[in-house]
Amino acid sequence: MVLKKRAQELRNEINIHNIQYYVHDNPIISDSEYDQLLNELIQIEKNNPELITLDSPTQRVGSTPLSEFNTIEHSLPMLSLANAMNDDEIFDFDKQVKKILNTENEIEYTCEPKLDGLAVELVYENGIFNHGSTRGNGYIGEDITQNLKSIKSIPLKLNDENPPSKLEIRGEVFINHKDFEKLNQSQLNLGKQPFANPRNCAAGSLRQLDSKITAQRPLKINCYALGLISQTQFERHSDFLKQLPKWGFPVNNLIKTGINSEFLIQYKNKIENLRDDLDYDIDGVVFKVNSIIHQNKLGNRSKNPRWAIAGKFKSRQATTIINNIFPSVGRTGAVTPVAKLKPVNIGGVLVSNATLHNQDEIDKKDIRIGDTVIIQRAGDVIPEVVKVILEKRNKDTKKYNLPNSCPECNSIVLKPDDEAVSRCQNFYCPAQIKGRLKHFVAKPCMNIDGFGKKLVNQLVDENLIQDFSDIFKLKLEDIQKLERQGKKSALNIIRSIQLAKNTNLSRFIHGLGIRNVGEHASKLLEEKFQSIDNLFQAQYNDFVNIHEIGDVMAESLFKYFSSKENQTLIKKSILLGIKFKQIKSLSSEKFTNLTFVFTGSLSRLKRSDAKNIVEKNGGKVTSSISKKTDFLIFGEKAGSKLKKAKKIGISIISESDFIKMSK
Template sequence: MTDASTTTKHAATRILELRAELDTHNYRYHVLDAPSIPDAEYDRLYHELKALEAEYPELVTADSPTQRVGNLALSAFGEVKHEVPMLSLGNAFAEDDLRDFDRRVREGLADELPAGDLFGGGAIVEYSCEPKLDGLAVSLLYRDGQLVRGATRGDGTTGEDISVNVRTVRNIPLRLQGSGWPGVLEVRGEVFMSRAGFDALNARALESGGKTFANPRNAAAGSLRQLDPKITASRPLEFCCYGIGQVQGELPDTHIGILAALKDWGMPISRELKLARGAEECLDYYRAIGEKRDALPYEIDGVVFKVNNLTWQRELGFRAREPRWAIAHKFPASEELTELLAVEFQVGRTGAVTPVARLKPVKVAGVMVSNATLHNMDEVERLGLMIGDTVIIRRAGDVIPQVVQVVLERRPDWSADELAARTVKVPSECPICGSAVERTQLIKRSKGRETVSEGAAYLCVGRLACGAQLKQAIIHFVSRRAMDIEGLGEKSIEQLVDEGLVQSPADLFTLRFEQIVDLEGFAELSSKNLLAAIAESKRPALARFIYALGIPDVGEETAKVLARALASLQRIQQALPEVLTYLPDVGAEVAHEIHSFFEDEHNRSVIAQLLERGLELQEEGDLHPEFAACASLAGFIDKLNIPFIAATGAEKLAAKFGSLDAIINADWLDLRQVERLNEKAAKSLREFFDNPANAERARAIEAQLREFGMHWESAKKAAEGLPLAGQTWVLTGTLEVMSRDVAKEKLEALGAKVSGSVSAKTHCVVAGPGAGSKLAKASELGVKVLDEAEFLAVLGSLG
């Protein structure tokens, strides 16, 4: 045997080994949901196989994992005649519809079922139960275990040949696993797109200026029917098997048994598949899936029930276009058509002027809907929305209904004047206070320059002179996570503002009994209780107070960072943006928002009034030891964003000159002596500090770092050592003795960071009843887990 043939033989053997290994890993990942190797190792195996096949193209076969992307686009799809028709299912919309279906099944099987009453009422039929995926039904034909054809359902009798495209769907096996499969096996199922995949696809489309999809079902169907299979391959499609068509060979005698066999052969099946005995257990399953519907990673529109016994399926047979042995119990519609009557504009707490669709009332997912969100004017333009359009409305669970698509086919043939009148326009004046409405600007800061572009939002510039902003600001100010003033609901706040009793949050602390006792919803006791709650709120923790102020982009966590690090309202108010960026998770944009808020004269006045009216902030003190002397001269120079001065150059400058003043005053000769500082960087540095405003700004930042104790020459402080400092904890499930919010506060007060996800760096997980994936992840990583009783014992031991 020649060296060449020996090499080819070794390559062929290795190719077979790699294919088998990759097929196994695909099966474990997509079907068992139990991957045994990291993605990087899978990629290494895949690229090794791809390289070998490129070197030995004669060894490439159609079932290789590398052959999932076709090279040539099709001019059209061919037709496929279904040997066994792909029939649709009858629908049940109410519980009694399902009970009637079960009754008909039992009547049809009267001769097969055990004896019962006259109508077989004492007999129970077993049904398979699985979610009804909202995707595109397809047929996959395997001969001798190899995928040879893929087809759409079409009209049930004739579909389209999409063989090239189905091969690109990652969890469809090109060759069946194991052994024992029939010589001819037609697998049927649904190609769908997960919610996460759909969101990512639309995000990429928006970034590239492309067209977005209205919903995951449309995205899946459109992706699978692309004439260019490379486009299909780029889409996040998945497959789930729900049954079979034509078969030549032996299979189990129950529907669930067949699905279990298909899973063994590499077919992904629903993880929610269950067996139910009788109609009532089916209804229990329907309700349970309905409750978890919005938590599923994919969209479903109901549940499918099938008689599990195949002999009984054949006995029941078919009627017209649907089987008598299966039914789809649909959820209330989550999408409906209606008419857009008008677009109005609401004003929020931050002054954002947001379009809201007023609709002809329509029932969606069991709820009457007459309003829907439009997010912003960019969304209105993307939809091409006109007043009077027929639109598709979507509602999922408790999510605010949204307009997802305009049905252009139903748009009347309006004249040019009518089109102009029906165009949605942003008001030039605030609909609440009449102040100007301006489009936001996005400022992107980089080395030595600012880039300004238009934002998506429009803002009323009236601030707290605007009634809507004032009401929303006070609603936020008194909320549970902010100042936590009980007895002040939205209606009460609206009354107080409308009556002129409250014109800023500070006015809450001057309210008198006689001013509120006669207001609607108030009486003597509730008025006294409210005044007592206001008085009790006068000693808020600094973090709560900062959050209550409603600073744009400052949520609870950022407020806690500001309070923990700077530890005084005065320092937070004075802090320059560049100083704020030394704090964790405070970027340049948020830092400028914080600084701008406290620079505003009205905001400063309100804060001063709050303090004058008796507010005493708690947990104020010295700068946190973690941030004492946290700045370095090199880091400081880098933060100035001087063009062509990167971190390395900043370190060289700091090492050479040792102080900011020395760097500002350095001449050309001095700069030439800085190791590896090129002429362009030296020139840029000199030009930057030759501008008096830049030099003055740098000195002001340095002075504040020194004042706060963050300067590189400041004294380091020893941390007093909170018992849980440096530890990351995770809370999951339901805590019964205390709420998770309270537990989080307790942990943070002891120095711990409370995270929403489990990782190898997690110190401990507190798991209450109902704990799910986070508890499983903790077990997998070997992270310590406490139940609530053990957690309370830990808190007790720490005082």
């Protein structure tokens, strides 16, 4: 009996930690403490199999694979939503709702992002997860109970002392971008085919007959709708959404409630702008009439409810024709095939070029001049070809192959075995020279205002500049004599060059365009080496010993800075007036990789001084406590942060101990 009680205690505790982790994203114990609880439960159940319950967290993965899925009939149909393709259709929806409800009053709606995953239904009986299914055709779905159980964010037991005897919850199963990339990387490492996109991967994972495979996939769920429920009644949909996390279901954190159609349109625009910053795919928003009484009054059409609608985002795809394909040469010599398109409007932007990436991509998609293709433009990414519509291909098209010689300088083009791109091998190829200079003057690098791509092209074509040091030799008359350059703009450019001479080492390093070395790495190098002379003298080991710099980058850094030719160019620039601002130097590295949080009022140090001490010694100060915090330093009247730190088990030290520690 003691063991039975302990097992139940463990289940409850694990359940609570699951909710903290998956619903609130706020774990209060470490992973290893969690594992300890789970292992204790596994041991008890192993020695006493009669104590195993259906809702035990040990029962998430089934032991035997299924031979096929059974079907399950939904007790209430899972209808699809009608679409509003533009703002007018959202206005019409709101008007229609008011008309049917016979009211002049503004209607309250809940607005939710529409996740691009797989809709499922979870059925609980007396608080215990009983079965779950796919949406299927809306009336009958597939029984994927065992697979759903393996998703840790789905509660096996409701966190409710008096659960409804029957409860049906609907939600979307999906995969985060970050998890998806990790998964694909491990697929590649295992020599397996990567998944096409998060949605396909989520769908495929849910339809595995062996739930052990599903359990290895990073599936998540967001819940958003109610099927059948006994006893309890909700007055508003938003009340139901508030109840979900209390039961233990994750809910999307962008859901808002508001009044009238203007609010709906604002919400849609806001979420559409956020779209590319989210870590999951969405394809629109959903508006629901908030009052349940109103929902019932509005009822359903044959296929969709009258009280809800999906607001579609602007299309990101369009169909057009490839008029031509031409190779373009970048600053590293990479030869990229670019498709010249019959101009097409995608989401309000006229698109006339699309990247074809490389020869492999062209071969894989079999892209040819004259083909009708689907083009996609998403966020700031260069438009690309999704697929060729083969049915529309003309008979006389030919396969496209990149030329063997550089289209800019006629030099040989080679493709290293371990790379996907071919490169022009001529360092003095005009396209490469121009590319390097455009990179050098760009905003994240030397940030020379007004020094645009056209000017670079003109100056290189006129033989006025060849490498970055030449920029600092330019005179007013050099620029003034170029076509379409007046005295005023020439003066401005000369002034910008003067201003840009006062720079910092990281901008300059970034501007050099060393292979594999970006903005972040450049900052690291500035911190570690402090001066250009130190970089000249650095050995391969000095680079590779820096955390975050791998051997490929170290190799190209060593090659670049040890080259006499490159050293000469850099020294020339310094003679021409380039100056690097000194950065704060570290007084020690004793706090390297340590994160500090301060709370309460300190009596001996000012907050800003305390922060300085941490940073001078290589540490970091953040404002809130998380599992990543190493030390909490508390002063008088320390409050919630102190409590939280104690809970998570972070080292807590007093101000005077901190001062001792930093000496």
